[in-house]
Amino acid sequence: MITLDWLYVLAGIVFAIWAFASLRDASNGKRFGNAAFWGLLAVSFFFGGAMSDLANGILVLALVGIAGTGQLGRSDPPTTTLEERLGFSQRFGNKLFLPALIIPLTAVVGTVLYNYTPLGETGLFEERRETLILFGIGVLLALAACMVWLRPPLLAPVEEGRRLMDSIGWAAVLPQMLAALGGVFALAGVGNIIGEIAGGVIPEGSIFVAVVIFCLGMALFTIIMGNAFAAFPVMAAAIGIPVLVEQFEGNPAVIGAVGMLAGFCGTLMTPMAANFNIVPAALLELKDQYGVIRQQIGTAIPLWVCNVVIIYVAGFLLWS
Template sequence: MATLYALLGLLFAAFAIFAVIDRSNRKRFGNAAFWSLMALSLLGGSHIGDLANGLIVLGLAGLAGFGALGRGTPPTTSDAEREGFSARLGNRVFLPALVIPVTALIGTVVWNYTPLGQSGLIEAKRETYVFLCLGAILAVLVIWAWLRPPAAAPLQEGSRLIEAIGWAAVLPQMLAALGAVFASVGVGAIVGETARAAIPDGSIFLTVLVFALGMALFTMIMGNAFAAFPVMAAGIGVPLLIRDYGGDPAVIGAIGMLAGFCGTLMTPMAANFNLVPAALLELRDRNAVVKAQVATALPLLGVNILLIYFLAYR
């Protein structure tokens, strides 16, 4: 995993360099500082200590909160060139993207079901991440071999995309860490005590209902189901649904996350999913994506509640 973190750190360092040289962006130094802090965290986070990492997080929040990030027009392919690629290649232009999931799937299966997995080259339970990154590298090589773009094109396009997304690109990691903080300070225990006081003893369905609704609501507040899960699992999922009522942990965990993702569909806090697309598509209503998804999210949440109840307690 250290190699993957280093690879991502170098990528963010490249984004910082591209930001500095992009004179079309009035806030280029703010962008460069933001991506440099991300690079520092990924390259040296395990070596610089908790205090330094905390200061990096405060620095990222400060740069984003005070509007230090902007968007320029870095040198990259023109609209006419992109339209030309689209007209010439059609849907085949998406083929390199398929290299990523195919590599991750095949690599993970081969690693887990052949003697190759006993080599110890990859940290246990981290093989999917490794093959996902390998798939991204292979996809870039396929593009180079097929379309023959300039050598710096992948980094230029990556820089253009990351600046279009901005600070929201790191929001999932931040919010997932926030969930771990909430769990460590006992928020889950408070939720559990409240649930025990409000739900009649032995009412499995009401407990499932509170768990699933809590997953959705906490996700809407924190913007990420991974941040909500430690709180709801510690407060209701593990002590009540699994230990007290004997529910299937796999069903409760997996479908509980899906219930949380229903909350993701309904909140602007999930900025990378709901606000970024609206910005990239230049929609007049920044919440248009959220509004369009509510009609899907609510029935799906209801289905997930029923699935947990009927599958976890067969």
């Protein structure tokens, strides 16, 4: 059986290769910091499940220490030349994006076939992890297609991946850390405290006000913590499960899925979501580092309103 651990091992191999390549990159003045950062991530993916909570916590603190003291630097490894890339662009045009479509197609089509055909009876994939595993398989297939089709240097995928990740730096792991922070908040009882406060604000029997407060909390906590995955455990424990699902008997699938979308509206409006909003501005060398956020606010607010309406209508009016 192929389990999610296979993906962890695959990711660990990639990070380990980046760490080794960074260590050998004499052109990067901060190569030792880069090597340590990606190497620790490799250790996390290889052995995180077998390590104690304390050991994992120390590993995370080490990552924060490396990034916080400015030990990460950009690399510029040689791969294909500018002339070669321009030649690919002129020769293939938008067809260059075709390999990228292999990834979602493998995940979606593979999941449908596995769940709705006799393939599912083979037990090939870990239960409820089929899509993630197929997503990883799609990445490998897309990489193989690119290598066969474009015939770049053998190390081009490694070096280009390292160059891109070095450009993003610590922000590459920010979503995972913020999601873990949400779990810590939930275990600390923050959701229960917010639930008690919300209980005093929501009028008795008012489903719509409860939905608004739930969606508003998702957006605001996402703005504060930078990630809807961090906000969800808190707001689900505070309002989503005890009020919307248990008290008002709403559709849990709609409340959970669209509630996450309400949180993503907060993602569009916060610099805390650095990997989405600040890093692109830096990579594009925009004069306004908050330029991406300013452009997204006009979409985020009406989208949040739509999410409130969807939860209220689909999660309650049509559900009952």
